Amino acid sequence: MKENLSIFDLTGKTALVTGGAAGIGRACATALAMAGADVAIADVNKDLGEKTAASLRELDVKSFFLRCDVSNEEQIQTMISSVVEVFGKLDIAVNNAGIGVISDQDEIFPKNEWDKLMAINLDGLWLCAKYQAQQMIRQTPTEGKIINISSIAGVVSLPMSNGAYDASKSAVIHLTKQLALQWGRFNINVNSISPSYVLTPMMSRTTLKFRQRIRDTTPMGHIQRPEDLYGPILYLASAASDYMTGQNLIVDGGHTLGPWIEPARKREIPPPNQR
Known part of the structure; x- marks a missing residue:
């Protein structure tokens, strides 16, 4: 007998995906x-x-x-208005737009780069969620699904990452919880997804040695593919997750489960009597 999977059916629903042109965003939009x-x-x-x-x-x-550009509040407002003008409503919003840097030298990380990253990854996501919620509250029935894309970098510290990126992704997870707490009374579910290292254009900037290390330290044995997010995004966007809110869904192939160790870089410091 064929299973009834109508609980996952999104026919008649409208969605918005920021940062949806490629990579994780495109995968979310496709699902x-x-x-x-x-x-x-x-x-x-x-x-x-x-x-x-x-x-x-x-x-x-x-x-x-x-x-x-999600760092621009006026453009975000125009974005929401355009979606409603074309589709008539907004049921699902995936806040994926973000940037990253490959640097683990916070001692020399420029302040202007910190500000730019936060303006997009955190401020921009908060502004998007704010105006998405306002639209969902105006609708009848009052309800909606907001899904924020974080990262395992918001849960554990990673090699080849830095304080700005990790802090932004950690903040997204806790922001998700606070917004879920506030907006539950409007029947708006707010959850986040934390992927691992995903095969996106940003990953192409890493070395083959680094990518092999990811495979070696991931129980599932391969680097995460964008399509590995189809199921999680569909679950959080559909009626299947109607009683789930304020949660961070880690989708990482088990990468954060075990005691994987990246050797720390050491600086040779001579003994006191030789300085």
Whole structure:
């Protein structure tokens, strides 16, 4: 007998994915469209964004691209208004837009780079969630699903990461909990997903040796693929998770389970009598 999976059906739902042009964002958008949702793609990369929207329309759903820099509050407001103008409502929002840096030298990390990263990864995500919630509260029925994309870097400290990125992702997890606490009374579920190292364009900037180390220290034996997020994003966006809110879903192939060790870099310091 065929199982009834209607609890995961998103037909008739509308969704917005920030940073949706490529990588994790594209994977999230694809999963939502595969389940029947109409999906708006917001990104700063117009060419990739248009291509992603076109690929979603091939799945027999509505999709369009709009350019939005999430560090700009006015552009975020325009983004929400545009989605409602085209789709009539907003049911699901995935806040994925973010940037990262490959640097583990916080002692020389520039303040302006810290500010830029926080403006996008944390401030921008908070502003997106704020205006998404306002729209969901105005709708009838009052309800919605907000999914924030964090990282395992918000849970454990990672080699080749830095304080700014880790702090932003950790803050996203706790912000998710606070917003869930506040907005539950509006029937808005707020959860986050923390992926591991994912095969995205950013990963291509790492060395082959580093990627092999990820495989060696991940119980599932491979680097996370964008499509490994299809199930988690669909679960949190659908009726299957209606009684789940304020949670951080770690999807990392078991990478954070065991005692993997990255040797610390040591600086040779001579004995006191030789200084």
